[in-house]
Amino acid sequence: ESKIAAAEQFFPMLVYRTGPYAPNGIPVANGFRDYYTMINARDGGINGVKVSFEECETKYNTKLGVECYEKLKGKGATLFNPYSTGITYQLIPKARVDKIPILSMGYGRTAAADGRVFQWTFNFPTTYWSQASTFVKYVATQEGGLDKLNGVHIAHIYHNSAYGKEANPTLDALSEKYGYKLTKIAVDHPGQEQKAAWLQVRRKRPDWIFMSGWGVMNQVAIKEAVSTGFPMDHFVGNWWSGSEADTVPAGDGAFGYKSAALHGTGTDWPVIQDIIKHVYGGDMALAAENKVGEVLYNRAVLNGMFGIEAVRTAQGKYGNKQMTGEQVRWGLENLDISNAKLKALGMEGFTQPFKVSCKDHETGGPVAFQQWTGKGWQFVSDWITPITEVVRPMVEEAAAAYAKENKITPVNCG
Amino acid sequence: MSEQNRSPDILLNVEGISLSFGGVKALNNISFDVRKGEIRAIIGPNGAGKSSMLNCINGFYHPQEGQITFKGETRKQMQPHKAAEQGIARTFQNIALFKGMSTLDNIMTGRNLKMKTNFLWQALHLGPARREEMQHREAAERVIDFLEIEQIRKTPVGRLPYGLQKRVELGRALAAEPDLLLLDEPMAGMNHEEKEDMCRYILDVNDQLGTTIVLIEHDMSVVMDISDRVVVLDYGKLLADGTPDVVRANQDVINAYLGVTHE
Amino acid sequence: MFYREAGQFKNTYHADQAIFPIIQDRWFMALVLLVAFVVIPLWANEYWFQAVLIPLYIYAIAAIGLNILTGYAGQVSLGTGAFMAIGAYATYKLCTAFPDLNILIVFVISGFFAAGVGIVFGIPSLRIKGFYLAVATLAAQFFILWLFNKVGWFYNNNPSGTITAPPRELFGIMITGPEAHALTRYYVSLGFLSVMALAAKNLVRGRVGRSWMAIRDMDIAAEIIGIEPLKTKLMAFAISSFYCGVAGALFIFCWLGSAETEAFDIFLSFQIMFMIIIGGLGSIMGSIMGAAFITLLPIFLTNVPPMIGIPIATDLSKHIEEIIFGVLIVFFLIAEPHGLARLWQIAKEKLRQWPFPY
Amino acid sequence: MEFMENVFVLPFLDIADSPVFFLEVIISGLLSGVMYSLVALGFVLIFKASGVFNFAQGAMVLFAALTLVGLMEQGVPVVIAILLTALLMVVLAILIEHMMLRHLVNQEGIILFMATIGLNFILEGVGQIAWGSDVKKLDIGIPDQSFEYAGMLFNTLDLSAALIAAIMVTTLALFFQYTGTGRALRAVADDHQAALSVGIPLKSIWIIVWSVAGLVALVAGILWGTKVGVQFSLVLIALKALPVLILGGFTSVPGAIIGGLIIGVGEKVVEVYWGPAFGGAIEGWFAYMLALAFLMFRPQGLFGEKIIERV
Amino acid sequence: MTAEAVRQTGGAAQAAAPLLTVNNIEVIYDHVILVLKGVSLAVPDGGIVALLGANGAGKTTTLKAVSNLLRAERGEVTKGSIEAMGERIDSLSSNELVRRGIIQVMEGRHCFEHLTVEENLMTGAYTRRDGRAAIAQSLEKVYHYFPRLRERRTSQAGYTSGGEQQMTAIGRALMANPKMILLDEPSMGLAPQLVEEIFEIVSDLNKQEKVSFLLAEQNTMVALRYAEYGYILENGRVVMDGDAASLRENEDVKEFYLGLASGGRKSFRDVKHYRRRKRWL
């Protein structure tokens, strides 16, 4: 705590710039770093409170994550973005005790959307389960309506881990509801060899494929899909399976591949332009080398914005000074990302507005679908809202089970 | 030890043993017996099948034909550790000590079969386990004393010179207090004086404990001096069997094995 | 001259059989225990407990377990991670199914589950040896983790597929769960380590340990002198897996708090393997030293450059750290292939002769 | 009951239902098996010739591939880049011998194994410092296209890999069995000290072997890199090669190939037909179980040298 | 050979420039175990020199110091020097030594288990560059010396008997066509007839091909019969040396190494246990 000057807001960064997931980790880490840097350079911090940050390398490894967490905690961290499902799971119980909130944007434990049980964990704007439901809705729009889903054959190719399996319950539940046929195909970690999975695809000939992949698994799957001759525009990744790192190695074959998205890509957004201006001094080439505008980079920018805005929100209540973990938590819980605010932040259209509440830490934000054009990604759908009436009860059930097992009394959100 | 007080009971009887490896007939219909309390030597040229014979006796090799009777019990096949339980101990031609362990531990391993406490007691190192350990340590110390290897008690055996290793190996076999002791070239690589010591130990074991001994050795002076009866093998065949003097005089044996002696 | 045994006579075999027959060693050990039990808790902060000491002790338990199997009984195993997972999942199942069961006892029972599975995967060791045996243990590694990942029953069908340490207390003190204080968890791990290290030491210096080493050094000769190979090897597998199982339980319940199967992946097995090789195969003390080396060194390497004020990019510093780590491993092996334990011994031997060179 | 049916009835009906597809599964299995063999081969070479289980083989594959891609990104023409990388692998072998192996003569297998783990860390670190951790596309002109033939799908990259592997294995197997150097290599694996005593220069032997293993790693790196992109995950391919290695026998060059084929076919058939009954992703552990089953009958692997047990 | 003649050749050889000289070397294992405490010896060109001594005296260590195999056992020469053919050889690798014609037959056989007997023999010819024909000829010669090996040539060395392995090890060294052989306990485990044969081979090679020998041997009787000169090692020091004949006459040598008490050879049965060895030191 002592190391932080009085007027600094410290943002810890758990990054993975090395190891098997580095191709994904690098743009994420750069995005955070650049957004924080830009805030200091452009605005002089948050309402005059400078942003400070420090990276700690986790190699995407839970055990190294512990060390990083403790180290950065000791330096006055007030908000963690773990960027690894494993580390998130591990920090969720600690958050409550250490009084440091966790923001796992679009990953981690879906049940944490129930803010009454997971008071200290946030996963807005949306979750895996919501995402799966938007995928089903997207297929419906392509097939001509939800009622046309009956008889459609969807395959879910997933990373055989807790993360990869997340979408399964939702897809199952919706399959029951809408009558599409669901085939689940698991791919073992790390996924460099997927012949068996794609043989099954060849055999079963699904109409659509949804993929929950990560790292090398995505690249190989896209290549295999190409060589199997699967129509790429019917192959949709989740938002962790749709970045440049996944499509580039497959070359031209990847054209037409789709994925879910939480935000826009490219550099045409005012906020990204600000970064190029303030961080890279307008040097586009340098910016491109640092992956500015790539999917995962922009995701980190969005994520960085959430953290900063949470602090700003908290400052609105507690005064313009350095916020504590508890205050940041309040800020997160009362975060209101309105269209006006997005505009002010240079992110209009970049993502959709939402409002967090005590009960709902997810907000059931909408998801868009984007397609790979060979150079970049392009939105090919509107923002699709999740099927909340199916997802939310599942969330509450899971949260209740967790509360029971861990002897947590849900808070009353009034 | 004179002929009269040697008991004539047969401790071990080997009948019609044949053993082959692929094309090599290592043993071919070999029969002989070993009386209780005697020192029985097996000699023969290199590759004659002597070590293989010992391996058959203690169950490491399973002969294709023939049977072995030990203490009146006839068997065709058995597992080596069963043989050990019945009271057969041995030393090896290529030293087979436990290299990572100290001399004392090697000898204590020889007493393994006699130790019974379960591992839970041992983990606690209390009560019966501790008593037992002490009691066997004493027995092991007697062996160490007997073989005069006190100074190297705690030395890892891998570091010992060859001759001492052989002695430790003998100690390990003795620690088991066997009824039948099989020795495979116990004196190879020793100088005269050390051979004298080794002979002394062998004779003492035989004498004081009444242990029956089967011995393979290439040093004829040793064999002729200390053994009661000698079996001669020659590339799988039994060439001769009898007292040292008889064997020494046998022309076949001289041709096949002894050559002209220089003494 | 300060370290010598001259003049220290032992009048009983018992005294001679003591773990530390030399008085200086006994003092040293007492000092170590004093530091671990009293000094460290007074001084350490949460970072030290949570990032350094607790994992160190837990790894040390697993390393002792693996050392029993690999270092003493000579059976190469790469299934440590899986056996640890069994301990962790068994603890989770037990303490959620029987919330009132004493948590410390649950840890021990979980160890027995691991032991049972260890025996099953140890059976091939009768026929398969050396590096080939590693395959049997790798089969265990991959199969068991797949099973825990696949079968929802193991994680109580919760949708996230992970297990989380529920809060459990003993005599009113939280032992596990997020509220359990780091100091408590520190003492629990240290307590387990002390007791289990002592028990392991007792085992390896007695009959059981000798049979293990005999099998390791020369299995044929061991069998010929009456050591039953199957029984001895299976016992090693059982006891080793027991240690790993308990370590695995502590791993989740006293350290990580929550994990999925990936926490126990093959790299954990490798890591424990590194510990015992660097520490010294066939040495209990070495297992602990190896665990310390492998856990502390990277932390040290990560924290040094910023401490002395050299700012290096995160990835560069990680890579450099890896390289230094690799170089040090090679360096230590060249300096002393038999590990830190042996180095320590040689140091003592030199001390004994000091000031004479030999 | 349903499970029983899924295990004992349905898969067979499935196979009978579409024999062409079954054939396709088998052929895919054979082709993926060859890809594993390429990596296993590097292990075999080093083990056979020095008794070292080289943990760093995966890192060598990565290192070679990274260097090749890195050079190509700098604008070096393909052929020259390959030659330069090959040269670098030889230099690496010399360094390894100089800094590591010669100081560890006559040590036990497990110690040498550990040393290669150290090497593994070093190579990973150096490779990534030099060339970064990003995914890179590797294209040296090996065609990577699919075509359908007799109702089955083939990929030209897989076929090329099979051809290359066949050539490498034949050459190496002949080399080991019929040349004086091959004999010397096997002697070294048996007993370092005795090999020294008859004047076999351990140092140059090791340099040769590690160089060849480095070149094999380069070939594996090229093929795998073309297939999945060059990135850190290439290191993990070693895990796929382990069951192959074990099943074929650590000491057998042909074993690496046959083992690869058996594992490849076994795991694909099982995953495709039996995977669904078990919930999928069973090929990972199945490969090990299959290897284990073979070992129960031949403890030295299918073609490994017999383990000599004598007293 | 009469004692007189031996003394003469031995003496003459000593005077000639030695092929190998070891000057006052000290050897330490594992950085702490001091084994040789200053050993010096010389082998004349074309001579046979015996190295005698009890178990653990340091014979093997001395030979390994010469052939530079110590490094592989974590031992090192810390003092003194070793010269052969007029140059320092302390730092030469064993490969270079073998090329120069110095080869060691290691104690305890050390065959390559997985190679066949013939392949084992062929590894001995690794350093030779004089063509297949010459090597084939040497192989013939080895088979001529050891007919048993011819019979077993295709079996894996690991499965041959102890004596067969010993023959293989010696044969392997002969295949290198050496100038000097360091023989460590060649007679160990060999049948008496064969022991004689081995020493006949030694003397044969020595006479016909001028091969020199440094042999560590426990069978003192035979060793001193064939060697011209002998050194006796005790506890890492040379305690006595002299030509073979004089050693054979020495009372102590007679008693401790030859087992000849004043009254002639004594039966092993009659050795008394209280007798303790006399020490030279």
Ligand SMILES: Nc1ncnc2c1ncn2[C@@H]1O[C@H](COP(=O)(O)OP(=O)(O)OP(=O)(O)O)[C@@H](O)[C@H]1O
């Ligand atoms: N396990 C085995 N496999 C193949 N051949 C074997 C095996 N064991 C022994 N032999 C062969 O059987 C023959 C007899 O071997 P054995 O070891 O019994 O000889 P030995 O009489 O002890 O000879 P030595 O005096 O040289 O030790 C040898 O030719 C040997 O090669």
Ligand SMILES: Nc1ncnc2c1ncn2[C@@H]1O[C@H](COP(=O)(O)OP(=O)(O)OP(=O)(O)O)[C@@H](O)[C@H]1O
């Ligand atoms: N690798 C080693 N490490 C430690 N000490 C060793 C090593 N090798 C030998 N020694 C020690 O060196 C001393 C001399 O051993 P050496 O083998 O040279 O004796 P030797 O005269 O050849 O005996 P032997 O007749 O039994 O072969 C012995 O005391 C032995 O314990």
Ligand SMILES: [Mg+2]
């Ligand atoms: Mg024999």
Ligand SMILES: [Mg+2]
């Ligand atoms: Mg010797």
